[in-house]
Amino acid sequence: MTHPDWLPPTVDPTVPSAARIYDYCVGGLHNFEVDRDMVRAASQRWPELPAIMRSNRAFLRRAVDYLAAAGVRQFLDIGSGIPTAGNVHEVAQRHNPDARVVYVDIDPVAVAMSGALLADNRSARVVQGDFTDIDAVLTHPDVRALLDFDEPVAVLMVALLHFVPDSAEPGTAIGRIRDVLSPGSYLALSHFSSDGPPEDVADVVAMSRATPTPLHLRPGARIASFFDGFTLVEPGLVELDTWRPDGDRSRTANGRFHDYAGVATLS
Numbered sequence: 151m152t153h154p155d156w157l158p159p160t161v162d163p164t165v166p167s168a169a170r171i172y173d174y175c176v177g178g179l180h181n182f183e184v185d186r187d188m189v190r191a192a193s194q195r196w197p198e199l200p201a202i203m204r205s206n207r208a209f210l211r212r213a214v215d216y217l218a219a220a221g222v223r224q225f226l227d228i229g230s231g232i233p234t235a236g237n238v239h240e241v242a243q244r245h246n247p248d249a250r251v252v253y254v255d256i257d258p259v260a261v262a263m264s265g266a267l268l269a270d271n272r273s274a275r276v277v278q279g280d281f282t283d284i285d286a287v288l289t290h291p292d293v294r295a296l297l298d299f300d301e302p303v304a305v306l307m308v309a310l311l312h313f314v315p316d317s318a319e320p321g322t323a324i325g326r327i328r329d330v331l332s333p334g335s336y337l338a339l340s341h342f343s344s345d346g347p348p349e350d351v352a353d354v355v356a357m358s359r360a361t362p363t364p365l366h367l368r369p370g371a372r373i374a375s376f377f378d379g380f381t382l383v384e385p386g387l388v389e390l391d392t393w394r395p396d397g398d399r400s401r402t403a404n405g406r407f408h409d410y411a412g413v414a415t416l417s
């Protein structure tokens with residue numbers, strides 16, 4: 151295949167990526183045949199897969215709407231993905247045109263596409279960064295240039311942590327984030343869970359091993375522990391479709407696959 155102009159030269163378009171698979175499922179254009187093939191194959195056994203991804207994206211929009219309406223003007227979106235409909239700065243700046251957003255992703259395509267979209271935007275930028283090296287993210291000059299941690303910041307980790315293995319100690323990394331946040335800050339996350347039939351959970355995890363970022367699904371109680379030190383806002387940690395649903399057409403949880411979402415504040 152030819153190497154499209156927008157593709158960073160280091161990216162191998164024959165290896166699927168979680169960011170591009172997600173992009174395809176939510177209707178984006180920056181994905182390859184290898185990503186689409188993986189979605190088609192997975193959809194044979196998991197026809198609801200693209201709907202789950204779209205539900206996740208809808209949760210992100212509702213969470214940012216909620217946070218911006220609550221007065222949050224700064225957002226750090228870790229694992230932000232390839233830009234597509236309803237990007238965080240677009241949703242937040244509808245409430246407050248001065249809202250500032252830093253996107254962080256490990257995937258070079260996500261970073262390149264975000265950089266192109268934000269080239270003329272003075273209140274949003276993107277950083278290539280790895281959640282598992284959280285100190286480098288939190289001290290990155292571009293993060294510090296745009297975000298003032300003496301004021302409330304909403305940290306978003308939407309559909310990120312299930313790509314992070316326990317060996318990288320995600321709870322400890324979240325603790326490092328909590329330590330730099332000031333009162334009135336927020337943490338919002340969603341996480342695919344292992345609270346389903348073990349054979350179905352194993353099937354999903356096995357499929358994800360074809361990408362460089364395989365899934366690490368966790369039980370709901372473990373996901374809840376990521377909010378330690380924060381206070382969950384209503385309705386707490388719930389199936390993501392049921393987190394403050396609005397007019398969106400919603401996917402009904404089918405018992406086979408669970409994904410949880412919550413938003414919490416720091417006092």
Ligand SMILES: C[S@@+](CC[C@H](N)C(=O)[O-])C[C@H]1O[C@@H](n2cnc3c(N)ncnc32)[C@H](O)[C@@H]1O
Pocket residue numbers: 168169172206207210228229230231232254255256257260279280281282307308309310313314363
């Ligand atoms: C499923 S997408 C979610 C995108 C967006 N947050 C959303 O919910 O619409 C997950 C993103 O996390 C990124 N990611 C995975 N592991 C990461 C890590 N260790 N650090 C930063 N980003 C990571 C992937 O590259 C991908 O873009």
